[in-house]
Amino acid sequence: SQQGEEDPQALSIQEGENATMNCSYKTSINNLQWYRQNSGRGLVHLILIRSNEREKHSGRLRVTLDTSKKSSSLLITASRAADTASYFCATDDGFQKLVFGTGTRLLVSP
Amino acid sequence: DAMVIQNPRYQVTQFGKPVTLSCSQTLNHNVMYWYQQKSSQAPKLLFHYYDKDFNNEADTPDNFQSRRPNTSFCFLDIRSPGLGDAAMYLCATSSWEVRPYEQFFGPGTRLTVL
Known part of the structure; x- marks a missing residue:
């Protein structure tokens, strides 16, 4: 299976702390994406x-990519309770499809 | 706002009773996808349409079928739902020529099979 794996499976932190989640994948890619899923949405x-690219920033998000290790990380800085969600990495299959990782469930407590 | 809409948000059906889930989009995207997501798992692609071309995943059960009558609408038909088909069903779209790979998701339909 091409499916990526993420770790940790679950992460619990306090507001204001940073959250880091990692994704590993198996095949060569054109790009890698991160998605957020709020509960039931x-x-x-x-x-x-x-x-x-090796690193990219968007607001409080920082993503790194190491193609030699087939891995990526997502860093959320200064986390907020509203960041509580599941986070999935996704890689393309070279066509029109994405393969999602197993996901990390992030809980940010006030 | 341009968006992906799924109806209904919650669907309850009986074992073996056919059910249809619908998805519509105002993004005018040429690719539409249906995913199945079970609790605490990654979304699993069932099939997708590139314009009118239908692409079925090899491991999608025959019990699942889809229709795309026009660019805006796509339907997921489950002919004889089993207990194992209870899941969240997600519709997504992408504009392959403009922003390939990035997918826009609807809110999902939670299917319960009794």
Whole structure:
């Protein structure tokens, strides 16, 4: 299976702390994306990093990509209770499809 | 606002009773996807349409079918729902020529099978 794996599976932190989640994948990619899913809702696209990029920022999000290790990390700085959600990495299959990772459930406590 | 809409948000059906879930979009995207997501799992792609071209995943059960009568609408038909089909069903769209790979998701339909 192409499915990526994320760790940790669950992460619990306090507001104001940073949250880091990691994604590993198996095949070569054109890009890697991160999505957020609030409980019982659809996924929301957060950020896309191309295979020739090593780091990308968007607001409080920082994504890194290491294609030699087939891994990526998502850092959320100064977390808020509203960041509580599941976070999925997704890689493309070279066509029109995405393969999602197993997800990290983030809980940010006030 | 341009968006992806799914109806109903919650659907309850009986074992073996056909059910249809609907998805509409105002984004004018040419690709539409249906995913199944079970509790605490990643979304699993069932099939997708690139314009009118239908692409079925190899492991999608025959019990699941789809229709896309026009650019805006896409339907998921479950012919004989089993207890194992209880899940969240997510519709997503993308504009392959403009912003490939990025997908826009609807809020999902939670299917319960009794």
